[in-house]
Amino acid sequence: MLNAIGLQNVGVEAFLAEKLPRLRALGATVIANVWGDTEEEYVAVVEALQDAEGLAAIELNISCPNVEKGGMLFGNSPTATASLVSRVRAATRSTLIVKLSPNAPDLVESARAARDTGADVLSLVNTFVGMAIDPVTARPRLSFGTGGLSGPAIKPLAVRMVFQVARALPDVPLMGIGGISVLSDVLEFLAAGASAVQIGTANFRDPGVSGRLVKELAVYCADRGTAVSSLVGRAQRIGTGGEAGAEG
Amino acid sequence: MRADHQAVLLRRRVFSPGFFSVTFRAPTLAREIAPGQFVMLEVAGRLRPYLRRAYSVADAVPDAGEAEFLVRRIGPGTAALEDLAEGSEAALLGPLGNGFSLAGLPPRARVAVVAGGIGAAPFPLLFRALTAAEIPADLYLGGRNAAELVFRSRFAEIVPGETFLSTDDGSLGEKGFVTDAFARRADGGRGPFYARVFACGPMPMFAALARVVQRLDCPSEFSTEAAMGCGFGACLGCVIPATEKPFVISCMEGPILPPGKIAWEKI
Numbered sequence: 001m002l003n004a005i006g007l008q009n010v011g012v013e014a015f016l017a018e019k020l021p022r023l024r025a026l027g028a029t030v031i032a033n034v035w036g037d038t039e040e041e042y043v044a045v046v047e048a049l050q051d052a053e054g055l056a057a058i059e060l061n062i063s064c065p066n067v068e069k070g071g072m073l074f075g076n077s078p079t080a081t082a083s084l085v086s087r088v089r090a091a092t093r094s095t096l097i098v099k100l101s102p103n104a105p106d107l108v109e110s111a112r113a114a115r116d117t118g119a120d121v122l123s124l125v126n127t128f129v130g131m132a133i134d135p136v137t138a139r140p141r142l143s144f145g146t147g148g149l150s151g152p153a154i155k156p157l158a159v160r161m162v163f164q165v166a167r168a169l170p171d172v173p174l175m176g177i178g179g180i181s182v183l184s185d186v187l188e189f190l191a192a193g194a195s196a197v198q199i200g201t202a203n204f205r206d207p208g209v210s211g212r213l214v215k216e217l218a219v220y221c222a223d224r225g226t227a228v229s230s231l232v233g234r235a236q237r238i239g240t241g242g243e244a245g246a247e248g
Numbered sequence: 249m250r251a252d253h254q255a256v257l258l259r260r261r262v263f264s265p266g267f268f269s270v271t272f273r274a275p276t277l278a279r280e281i282a283p284g285q286f287v288m289l290e291v292a293g294r295l296r297p298y299l300r301r302a303y304s305v306a307d308a309v310p311d312a313g314e315a316e317f318l319v320r321r322i323g324p325g326t327a328a329l330e331d332l333a334e335g336s337e338a339a340l341l342g343p344l345g346n347g348f349s350l351a352g353l354p355p356r357a358r359v360a361v362v363a364g365g366i367g368a369a370p371f372p373l374l375f376r377a378l379t380a381a382e383i384p385a386d387l388y389l390g391g392r393n394a395a396e397l398v399f400r401s402r403f404a405e406i407v408p409g410e411t412f413l414s415t416d417d418g419s420l421g422e423k424g425f426v427t428d429a430f431a432r433r434a435d436g437g438r439g440p441f442y443a444r445v446f447a448c449g450p451m452p453m454f455a456a457l458a459r460v461v462q463r464l465d466c467p468s469e470f471s472t473e474a475a476m477g478c479g480f481g482a483c484l485g486c487v488i489p490a491t492e493k494p495f496v497i498s499c500m501e502g503p504i505l506p507p508g509k510i511a512w513e514k515i
C-alpha cells in the first residue's frame with residue numbers, strides 16, 4: 001500500500017475523552033502513538049497523556065518533519081532524534097517506545113541515539129518513501145507525488161532492519177513492523193530479534209487479522225511446547241553465514 | 249450486523265466484455281443489506297490486489313439468500329472477480345456505509361435516480377425498495393457511449409416509472425450529459441418535480457448535478473466513490489473535503505452524502 005493519507009488524528013483531548021475510554025471498555029492494551037511539528041508539541045502531548053489511566057506506553061512517531069528545522073524529519077538525523085527523545089523522556093514516566101524511520105540514513109545510529117537518550121523500547125519500521133506513476137499519463141498516482149509504502153512489499157527490508165538493530169543493540173527490546181499478514185511473518189520478525197510485533201496495513205484488508213495471529217501463535221507454541229520468548233532472536237544465534245548488509 | 253461473509257459465487261452474467269454481474273450465495277448479507285450500502289470484497293486466496301475493493305450491493309434476494317453485484321473491469325480487483333470460477337469463494341465484509349434514505353418522503357412523491365456508467369450499480373436494490381413502498385421513480389441512465397449503457401437491460405422491468413437513456417456521443421438515447429437530460433424534466437416550474445434525487449456516477453457528473461439540484465432546491469443523496477483502503481473507518485484514505493468540517497469519512501458517514509455537505513471546489 002502506498003499512501004499519502006497523512007496524520008489525521010483526532011487530537012489528544014478527543015483521544016482522552018472519547019477514544020481511550022472506548023478502547024479500555026473493550027479490554028484492549030492501549031499504546032498512544034504521538035507526533036508533533038515541533039519538540040514542544042511532542043512534549044505537550046506527552047504531558048497531556050501523563051496521567052491518563054490505562055495507557056500501557058507512549059510511542060513516538062519520529063517520521064515527521066520538524067518545522068523549526070526546515071522540515072527535516074526528526075527521525076532522519078541521530079542528533080535530531082536524540083534531542084527530541086531526551087526532552088520527551090524528561091516529560092514522562094511512562095514506558096517510552098521510539099518508532100524508527102527506515103528512511104534514516106543510518107538506522108543503527110538512530111537506534112543508538114534513541115536508546116542513549118531514554119527510549120525503553122524501539123519499534124521499527126515506519127513506512128518507506130515510495131512513488132507510483134501512471135505509465136500512460138506519466139502523472140504521479142498520489143497527489144503529493146510521494147507517499148509511504150507499507151505492506152508485504154516492505155517485509156524483507158523491515159526484517160533486515162530488525163535483524164541489524166537487534167545485532168547492534170542486543171539489550172533493547174524491539175517491536176517489529178512491516179508487512180505482517182500471516183503467522184510465518186510474525187515468526188520471521190521474532191527470529192530476527194523482535195520481542196513483539198505490530199500489524200498495520202493487514203488490518204485494512206482483514207480487521208480480524210491481529211486476533212487470529214495471536215491465537216495462531218499460541219497454538220504454534222503449544223504444539224512445540226515452547227514459549228514466545230524462546231523464539232526471539234533465533235536467527236541471531238544461527239547467524240547469517242555472512243554479514244547483514246551484504247548485497248547481491 | 250457487520251460480518252465477514254464467506255460467499256460462494258453462484259453465477260456470472262456478462263453484459264458485454266468488461267461489464268458483468270456476479271451473484272453470490274450470502275444469506276445473512278442478503279437479509280441485512282439496505283439499498284446503497286456496500287461490501288469490501290476479497291477474492292479468496294489472492295494476494296493481488298492486497299487491499300479489498302468496495303462494491304455496492306446491486307440487488308439482494310433474501311428468500312434465495314443471494315446478493316448480486318454489477319461490475320466494470322478496470323484493474324486487478326475487478327479482473328479477479330471477472331475470472332472467479334463459479335463455485336469459488338469470496339469474502340464480503342459488510343454491510344458497510346449508511347445507505348439511501350426513503351424516510352420522510354411526502355405522500356405521492358415522485359423521485360429520480362440519476363446514474364452515470366457503472367454508477368448504475370447500487371440501483372436495482374433501491375428500485376426494489378421504492379416499488380415495495382409504492383414510490384414512483386424515474387431512471388436517468390447516462391454514459392459516454394452505448395457500450396457504457398449495457399446494464400440498461402438489468403433495469404428493464406424494475407423501474408417503477410420512466411427510463412431516460414442518454415449518451416455523450418448520441419450513440420444511444422438522447423445526445424448529451426445525463427445531468428442535462430435530468431435538468432430538462434426536473435424543473436417543475438413551481439418547485440422541483442422530484443421530491444428526492446438519488447445519484448451515483450463519476451465526479452464530473454456529481455459536480456454538474458450538484459449545481460442543478462441546488463438551483464432546483466431538490467433534496468438529493470449522492471452515492472460517492474472515494475478510494476477506500478478498508479471500508480470501516482480505520483485508514484482514513486476515503487476522506488472527502490466537506491463544508492461543515494474539513495473532511496467527511498466517506499465509508500462511515502457515507503458513501504451516501506447530500507451534495508451540500510461536499511466542498512466541491514476542493515475536490
Ligand SMILES: Cc1cc2nc3c(=O)[nH]c(=O)nc-3n(C[C@H](O)[C@H](O)[C@H](O)COP(=O)(O)OP(=O)(O)OC[C@H]3O[C@@H](n4cnc5c(N)ncnc54)[C@H](O)[C@@H]3O)c2cc1C
Pocket residue numbers: 286297301302303304305317318319320321322323324325326327366369370472473474475476503
Ligand atoms: C462505496 C463504493 C462502491 C462501489 N461499488 C462498485 C460497484 O458496485 N461496481 C464496480 O464495478 N465498482 C464499484 N466501486 C469502485 C471500485 O471499488 C473501484 O473502482 C476499485 O478500485 C476497483 O478495483 P480494481 O483493482 O479493479 O482497480 P484499481 O487497480 O483500483 O484501479 C485500476 C485503475 O483504474 C483507475 N480507476 C479507478 N477508478 C476508475 C474509474 N472509475 N474509471 C476509470 N479508471 C478508474 C485507477 O486510478 C487505476 O489506475 C465502488 C467504490 C466505492 C467506494
Ligand SMILES: Cc1cc2nc3c(=O)[nH]c(=O)nc-3n(C[C@H](O)[C@H](O)[C@H](O)COP(=O)(O)O)c2cc1C
Pocket residue numbers: 001003005007033060061099125126127149150151152154177178179180198199200201202483
Ligand atoms: C494508512 C496508514 C496510516 C499510518 N499512520 C501512522 C501513524 O499515525 N503513526 C505511525 O507511527 N505510523 C503510522 N503508519 C505506519 C504503520 O504503523 C507501520 O509502521 C507501517 O505501515 C509498516 O507496517 P505494515 O506493513 O504492517 O503496515 C501508518 C501506515 C498506514 C498505511
Ligand code: FES
Pocket residue numbers: 475476477478479480481482483484485486487497498499500
Ligand atoms: S476506507 Fe478506510 S477509513 Fe474509509
